[in-house]
Amino acid sequence: MEASNLTLLLNARSDSPACSSDELLPLVYDELRRMAAERMSDELRERTLQPTALVHEAWLRLHRGRHQQWNDRFHFFRVAVRTMRRILVDRARQRSSLRHCEGAGRVNIADIDLAAATPDDRVLLVNSALDELRKLDPEGARVVELKFFGGFSNKEVAWMTKVSERTVERQWAYAKAMVYQLLEELDR
Amino acid sequence: MNNGPDIQLERRLLAEALELEDANARNAYLDRMCAGRDTLRARIERLLAATARADALFSPTGYSASGSASASGDPGECLTQIGRYKLLERIGEGGHGMVYLAEQQQPVKRQVALKIIRLGMDTARVIARFEAERQSLAMMEHPYIAQVLDAGATESGRPFFVMELVRGEKLCQFCDRKRLGARERLELFIKVCRAIQHAHQKGIIHCDIKPSNILVTELDGQPIPKVIDFGIARATDYAQPGNDAERGMFIGSPDYMSPEYARDGGTYADTRSDVFSLGAVLCELLAAALPYECPNWANLEPEQIRSLVQRRVASSPSEVFRSLEPDAMNRASFCRNVSALAHSRFLQRDMDCIALKALATDRDLRYDSAAALADDIRRSLDGAVPSAHPSDSLYRMRKFVTRNRVPVLAAALAVCSLTAGLCVAMHLYVREQQALKEQIALRHETDLARANESLMRRRAEAGELVARAAVKISYGKVAEAEEMMTGLSLDLVQPSLESSLVFRSLGEWHAMAGRWDEAAHYLSALAYSITAIDENDTNVVSGQVLPAASALLESGDFDGYERFRRHLVERFGGTKQSLVAEQVIKSCLLRPAPAHILTALDASFSLVSKEEMVSSGDYHSVELSAWRAFSIGLMEHRRGNYKEALDWLEKCSASKDINEARLCGVRATMAMAAARLGNRAEAYAYLTEAENLLQQFRLEAGGRTESKLRGNWFDWVNDAVLAREASRMMDAR
Numbered sequence: 001m002e003a004s005n006l007t008l009l010l011n012a013r014s015d016s017p018a019c020s021s022d023e024l025l026p027l028v029y030d031e032l033r034r035m036a037a038e039r040m041s042d043e044l045r046e047r048t049l050q051p052t053a054l055v056h057e058a059w060l061r062l063h064r065g066r067h068q069q070w071n072d073r074f075h076f077f078r079v080a081v082r083t084m085r086r087i088l089v090d091r092a093r094q095r096s097s098l099r100h101c102e103g104a105g106r107v108n109i110a111d112i113d114l115a116a117a118t119p120d121d122r123v124l125l126v127n128s129a130l131d132e133l134r135k136l137d138p139e140g141a142r143v144v145e146l147k148f149f150g151g152f153s154n155k156e157v158a159w160m161t162k163v164s165e166r167t168v169e170r171q172w173a174y175a176k177a178m179v180y181q182l183l184e185e186l187d188r
Numbered sequence: 189m190n191n192g193p194d195i196q197l198e199r200r201l202l203a204e205a206l207e208l209e210d211a212n213a214r215n216a217y218l219d220r221m222c223a224g225r226d227t228l229r230a231r232i233e234r235l236l237a238a239t240a241r242a243d244a245l246f247s248p249t250g251y252s253a254s255g256s257a258s259a260s261g262d263p264g265e266c267l268t269q270i271g272r273y274k275l276l277e278r279i280g281e282g283g284h285g286m287v288y289l290a291e292q293q294q295p296v297k298r299q300v301a302l303k304i305i306r307l308g309m310d311t312a313r314v315i316a317r318f319e320a321e322r323q324s325l326a327m328m329e330h331p332y333i334a335q336v337l338d339a340g341a342t343e344s345g346r347p348f349f350v351m352e353l354v355r356g357e358k359l360c361q362f363c364d365r366k367r368l369g370a371r372e373r374l375e376l377f378i379k380v381c382r383a384i385q386h387a388h389q390k391g392i393i394h395c396d397i398k399p400s401n402i403l404v405t406e407l408d409g410q411p412i413p414k415v416i417d418f419g420i421a422r423a424t425d426y427a428q429p430g431n432d433a434e435r436g437m438f439i440g441s442p443d444y445m446s447p448e449y450a451r452d453g454g455t456y457a458d459t460r461s462d463v464f465s466l467g468a469v470l471c472e473l474l475a476a477a478l479p480y481e482c483p484n485w486a487n488l489e490p491e492q493i494r495s496l497v498q499r500r501v502a503s504s505p506s507e508v509f510r511s512l513e514p515d516a517m518n519r520a521s522f523c524r525n526v527s528a529l530a531h532s533r534f535l536q537r538d539m540d541c542i543a544l545k546a547l548a549t550d551r552d553l554r555y556d557s558a559a560a561l562a563d564d565i566r567r568s569l570d571g572a573v574p575s576a577h578p579s580d581s582l583y584r585m586r587k588f589v590t591r592n593r594v595p596v597l598a599a600a601l602a603v604c605s606l607t608a609g610l611c612v613a614m615h616l617y618v619r620e621q622q623a624l625k626e627q628i629a630l631r632h633e634t635d636l637a638r639a640n641e642s643l644m645r646r647r648a649e650a651g652e653l654v655a656r657a658a659v660k661i662s663y664g665k666v667a668e669a670e671e672m673m674t675g676l677s678l679d680l681v682q683p684s685l686e687s688s689l690v691f692r693s694l695g696e697w698h699a700m701a702g703r704w705d706e707a708a709h710y711l712s713a714l715a716y717s718i719t720a721i722d723e724n725d726t727n728v729v730s731g732q733v734l735p736a737a738s739a740l741l742e743s744g745d746f747d748g749y750e751r752f753r754r755h756l757v758e759r760f761g762g763t764k765q766s767l768v769a770e771q772v773i774k775s776c777l778l779r780p781a782p783a784h785i786l787t788a789l790d791a792s793f794s795l796v797s798k799e800e801m802v803s804s805g806d807y808h809s810v811e812l813s814a815w816r817a818f819s820i821g822l823m824e825h826r827r828g829n830y831k832e833a834l835d836w837l838e839k840c841s842a843s844k845d846i847n848e849a850r851l852c853g854v855r856a857t858m859a860m861a862a863a864r865l866g867n868r869a870e871a872y873a874y875l876t877e878a879e880n881l882l883q884q885f886r887l888e889a890g891g892r893t894e895s896k897l898r899g900n901w902f903d904w905v906n907d908a909v910l911a912r913e914a915s916r917m918m919d920a921r
Contacts, residue, residue, distance in 0.1 A: 122245060137195050148246060172197040173206060177235040178241035 004133060008097035078142075088149065089127045092120035127158030129182040133175065193231060201232050222858050223292070243340070270348060271772055273302050289353065298550040299332075301351045303420070304342060314347040315339055316421065324664065325419045327390050332383035334403075335415040354414045357402030360472060362411065363404075364523040370534055373473050373524075374565050376404065378412050381466060381562035383415045388558060389457040391664040395457055396421035397465035398444040401473060443482050444468040447549050450497035458659050463558055467502070467546025474539055475509040476520035479547055491566050502547035504540035506532050537566035538577065545576035597802045598644035643680075650680040657694075658686045666697045678709070683717035695739065699901060704743035709837040711736040712752060719759050727767040730760060738902035741909045748825065749779065757788035765815070766799035768792075773819040778909050786827060793823050814843035818850055830861040837861070849899020849907060850882040856910035863917055871918060878911045 072077065126148055134141035146152045154172070158165040201221055208214040214236075222229035269275070279301065282807070290302040305314065317341040318325075325336050338350035354771035359380075363373050380402055396402075396417060403414045442450065446464035449457045458752050471479040483835060485493055495772040503511075509532055512520060521528045546556045555561040560715075564574040653672055673694060681687045695710035713735035722729045733756060738747045750811035753776040760772045769792035776785055800816045821836035836856045859874035885897050885904050 048830075076298075081769060092791040113773060125245060136193070140195075140199075168200050170203040173239070174202050174235070176242040176246050177202065177238045184238070 078146075081145055081152075085149035086147060087125065088123050094122040098152060125183055126179060128186065129179045132182050132186075133178055137175060139179060140171050143168060143171045144175050144179065193228075194896075198228070198231060198235070203226075204226070204398055204613050205232060205236060211781065220567070253880050262887075264885075266392055270302065270304075270311045270342050271338075271841075273300065273350060275302065285651050290350070292350070298339060299353050301353045301416075302348055303351065303417075304346050304348045305420075307565050311804075311879070315341060317349075318349070322554065324391050328387055328392060330383050330386040332379055332413050332415060333387060333418060333725070334414045336417075336419050347824045349417075349420050349666060350438075351416060354403045354405065354416060356405040357416055359399040359402040359404055359413065362401075363473060367523055367525045369525050370474060370531065371509060371569060372411075374569060376413055377466075377470055377473060378562045380415060381558040381565075383413065384462055385562070387415075387418060388462070391642065392418055392661075393457060393459060394418055394421065394462050394465075395442070395449065396443055397462055397469060402421055402469070406422065412646055414703065441494050442485050443478055445497050446551070447498040447500075448551060450494050451697075452845070459594040459662065462795060463546050463561055464548075464551070465559060466561060467554075470539075470546065470754065471502070471505045471508060471543050474543070475505040475512075475539070476516065476523075477512060478507050479505065479508055479543065502544060504535070505543050506535035506540050509535055517863050538574050542568065543572055598648050602644050624883065647680050647682060650676055650921060651682055654681050654684075654687045654690050657690045660858060661690060661693045664888065669699070669894075670694055678713035681713075683721040688732075689713055689716055692735075696901070699735070699739055699905075701741075704739055705745075708736070708743040708748065709740035709743055711739045715752070718754065723770060724764055725760075725763050727765060727771060727784050730768040730771045734771055734906075735900075735902040737778060738905040738909070742905050749921070752805075753781075753785060757785055761788050761791060763795070766795050769795045770816055770819045773823055774906070777819075777822050778906055779913070781826050786823075793820070796820060811845040811847075812845060814840050814845045816848070818844070818857075820853055821854070825857055825861050828864075830864045833861040834858055835866075846883070847903075848881055848897040849901055849903035852878050852885075852899075852907040853903065856907060856914050859914040860910075860917055863914070868918070871914075875911065875914050878907065878914070882908055882911060 072102045085142050126144065130141055130144060133144065139161075143157055144161070146157045147154075152160070154168045162167070163171075190773060199216070205214050208217055218229055218232060257601050272291070273292055274295045276289045276299075279287050279289045286304050288302045288304070292298050292300050293747045296731065319861070322339075328335065334352040334354045335350050336349055340348055340350075350451040351352065353417065355363070362368075363376070368376070384397065394415070397415070403652055404411050404418060405414065406412065446457070447462075449461045464905055468478055471477075474479055482748040483496070488496070496609070504693055508519070509520065509528075516547040517528055521531055526534075542561070545553070545564075546555055546561050555564065560575075560914065564576055568574045588828060644678045653676055657669035657672045658838050660666070660672065669690065678691070685753075691714035695707050695714060699707035711732075715733045718729055733752075737749065737752060740752055754775055756772055763769050763772065773789055773792055773796065776789060781789075796816050796819055800813060800820065817836050817840035821833045821840060824830075825833035825834060838859045841851055841854045841858075855874045855878035859871045859878060862868075862871035862874060881897075882904070885899075888897055
């Protein structure tokens with residue numbers, strides 16, 4: 001199987017533990033852009049935000065502090081993914097508040113038909129359970145962030161978090177079921 | 189120490205349980221691993237149960253960027269895609285679920301409406317139920333009905349239905365916006381009734397008729413109604429889980445629901461349940477409100493809803509209209525383009541009684557079909573008196589002489605006679621010394637009463653069975669009807685329109701399958717009962733006898749046939765209708781007839797002959813004339829006037845009206861006449877022609893129900909009977 005760009009990139013940078021974001025930008029830009037594209041459905045892409053714009057926005061948010069130093073080779077991606085998550089959630093809130101006219105609110109999991117739920121609904125749903133999940137299952141929460149908001153594959157997550165792919169699979173399956181359960185509990 | 193769940197362990201158990209696809213294996217695994225730890229076991233079970241929905245929630249496909257394969261999941265498949273339908277936008281939300289505008293991609297690209305059922309019901313059963321009705325649904329083709337095209341299950345396991353897309357406005361909304369007057373509203377409503385009637389004729393009951401299921405579009409300025417959601421209420425109702433708690437769930441809106449539907453669900457609902465809902469829609473359409481109070485259903489328990497719906501009694505539209513709040517009444521009058529007073533008077537004239545008849549709690553008192561409701565409205569619009577009008581004596585009679593009265597009366601009588609008998613017996617016991625003679629006489633009376641009671645009860649049961657069989661037949665479920673009727677002694681059945689329908693349908697169903705004993709059983713019962721109750725001298729009655737004669741002969745019941753034709757000449761011997769005479773002659777002479785039968789048919793024969801002399805040669809009478817010639821020829825043959833027979837039959841076969849079945853019978857009879865005259869070659873030629881036609885019919889009719897060849901099935905049976913007689917005759921010579 002062909003290794004993704006990201007994996008190559010990670011490999012390439014793994015020998016230099018501390019590097020500045022300026023150096024990293026050109027290297028990860030394409031990959032970040034791919035991640036961004038994955039976050040946007042066809043219909044979304046037509047509208048408000050182009051993937052490139054999303055990347056720029058993520059980058060800007062990352063660099064409130066201009067000379068941030070990254071602690072290790074994955075630190076950057078974790079922060080990047082978290083930033084992406086924030087952008088996606090903000091955007092979904094804005095749009096759903098426009099749609100529902102009732103202020104930004106999470107939809108009720110029991111009310112919606114998951115097969116037909118919009119990407120915005122999904123983002124808001126998963127996001128609303130993620131902090132709770134982190135308290136119970138921090139590893140699972142990280143896998144959800146990387147996979148759901150970051151779009152990384154099991155293999156990439158495994159590599160980043162230094163566990164086997166099989167473990168990632170299990171963490172992912174458990175975390176998904178937990179998120180769903182937490183959402184059901186939140187409904188009550 | 190650690191009170192929280194052991195994540196590592198749970199994660200492992202979940203993953204391993206998920207790998208076991210077999211439910212039993214999974215249970216065994218969990219039994220072993222969680223032995224003694226009920227909390228853990230319960231947590232894993234909950235996680236397992238959440239997995240499918242969780243996957244649907246996380247399925248990344250909603251985001252998948254086209255082109256680049258998604259790294260985190262299955263690429264390419266879009267969640268807004270259900271089967272071969274792509275969801276485009278949400279267009280509505282109803283009691284059942286959400287409705288989407290969707291695009292069908294195969295086999296043709298078109299836009300459809302896709303409805304996802306909301307309630308957690310047994311998807312497999314919903315779909316099975318839909319599949320069962322799919323054929324009948326497919327047969328429904330009506331400009332005022334939106335077709336249901338498909339059904340299936342979404343990934344999350346909910347049933348969905350695909351319908352023809354109708355871009356219309358809800359019935360009441362449309363009428364109000366257009367400010368349609370009462371007459372225009374009624375014209376539109378009649379169209380709706382016609383659509384419902386069409387579906388009923390195909391055996392489909394809607395079960396959820398309400399204004400939001402009747403959409404109106406405009407075509408060339410004409411409002412066109414479209415009834416949507418056919419088959420959905422029924423499919424979902426049947427799939428309700430069996431246990432009581434879940435069965436309590438309520439499908440559809442109680443606002444328009446008939447009492448019997450609320451009581452029994454769809455199981456015993458019939459076309460008259462739809463008539464009730466139509467009545468409720470009619471009232472709302474005219475009077476701007478429903479004919480009974482409708483509380484906020486959401487606050488009520490299913491059981492409360494059920495009992496409210498069963499107990500409510502409809503008010504008349506004019507009462508409903510008059511009791512509107514002043515504001516609402518003003519608005520309603522404005523929307524109907526009429527003054528409140530005039531509208532109220534209009535409603536009082538005919539609409540009150542029409543709506544109330546449709547809304548009767550006892551379904552036997554309702555219109556028996558949507559068409560009857562529409563016809564009554566039409567009569568009112570045309571200025572005639574509708575049948576529902578209380579001044580109509582027929583209405584009053586019908587109201588009193590209903591089917592249920594018979595068993596009730598019978599039961600009351602039986603109880604009285606039984607009690608009387610019992611008293612008498614006690615009296616006798618105390619005064620044992622009384623004369624033996626008297627005792628015997630009285631005991632005899634008691635026995636009689638008891639026998640009478642039993643007969644009455646059996647009649648009532650038979651009546652009930654026939655009524656249920658009639659309902660089955662109206663849905664096209666003939667085999668189930670037959671199962672109910674099997675073993676029932678038909679002379680217990682009181683003649684009625686219902687019983688005629690059941691006998692005729694079952695008789696023909698058996699005849700088509702070649703089960704002639706059963707066919708004869710039903711068809712002769714029908715012929716006897718109808719000739720007994722309907723004393724009219726009309727071919728409507730006599731038309732029922734020919735199939736019976738055919739079936740009796742084909743089943744080989746010659747004694748039955750003799751009895752039957754004696755009955756026929758008695759009943760119809762003095763007919764004044766040539767059509768009746770001609771049918772009776774044919775029915776009685778399918779076998780050589782003894783002198784007394786021939787004599788009894790003399791009057792009929794001269795009637796037919798006279799009619800044939802004076803008949804004009806116009807186009808309609810060509811067919812009738814040909815049939816007359818056939819019956820005259822057959823009669824002459826049976827009388828022994830073979831030359832005359834051949835003349836008439838030849839005349840018949842030369843008719844411009846072509847009917848292969850008749851021709852076949854003619855040739856078979858000619859074969860016999862020619863044989864009697866000693867013209868063997870001629871006779872063979874005729875017989876061969878008859879047999880060829882029969883052969884052709886059998887081939888044609890073999891795999892299909894429709895044949896290119898003309899003629900009723902019983903005509904062909906009669907042909908076979910006559911041809912067999914001819915061939916036996918020639919073998920004998």
